[in-house]
Amino acid sequence: MIEIVLTLKEPPPLRVDMRDVAPLALAGASVEAIAQQTVWHGSERLALADIFTVKHHERRESVPTVRMLGNLARFDRIGWAMEGGRIEIDGDAGDYLGALMTSGAIHCSGDAGMFAACEMAGGRIEIDGSVGDFAAAAQPGSMDGMRGGALIVRGNAGDRSGDRMRRGLLAVLGNAGDFAASRLVAGTIAVGGALGAHPAFGMRRGTLLLAQVQPQLTSTFVPSVHDISVYWHLLARQVSACGGPFEGLGARLPRRLVGDLAVDGKGEVLCFG
16 A cells, blocks of 8 residues: 655644545545645645655555654644544644544654544544643534544643543543543543543543542542442453553552532542542
């Protein structure tokens, strides 16, 4: 399978919208056609060849792949509504990485901006660095956040991670900011490090799993005495595969608190100690 390699010539002065650059859309195109593909740079459209050096390489993988090299912190909507294939980013990425994605895989070796995986419905995103605010959350004005798939963040996450999340897995191996799992509807959010203020605020359903810290919750969360051992071992197996602070969690049984009762919530916070 052909791998398309886009090497950044120099950081652009304005932000670039990459929503039209998708592995499946470019898979059958020639180098010349890809080079002429246009993207928005501020209020004007530029060809990819104006920003990147474009090359083809043979690759053993059976899925179309786009590799992007360079500091892409000003490049937004990489993998937007992606329906298959693979994107590899050797460097940082901008806002909305993998937003509305339904299938495929994205790997970013650096940091990503705000709204990573927002309203994602399927596929897998792995970020070796940190992400900004609203990871796996809803777009402004939308009611539902992440709806499926998995977002793995090996660094830290900003505020409102998983806000209005409805389904899927968000695993943050580092710290999470304020309002983590706020207004959570369903799905699993696992945090390996510290939490900011107001975790699980307005939680309705779903799971917030904390590998190392005791949360500072409001009185609208109460202890549960239900036996969760069978369910826990299934969940622990899924989360342990993310590595880092989640390894070996299946050997321990967490404490369970339920809420947020202020919104008649039936969610749960799992922690140890």
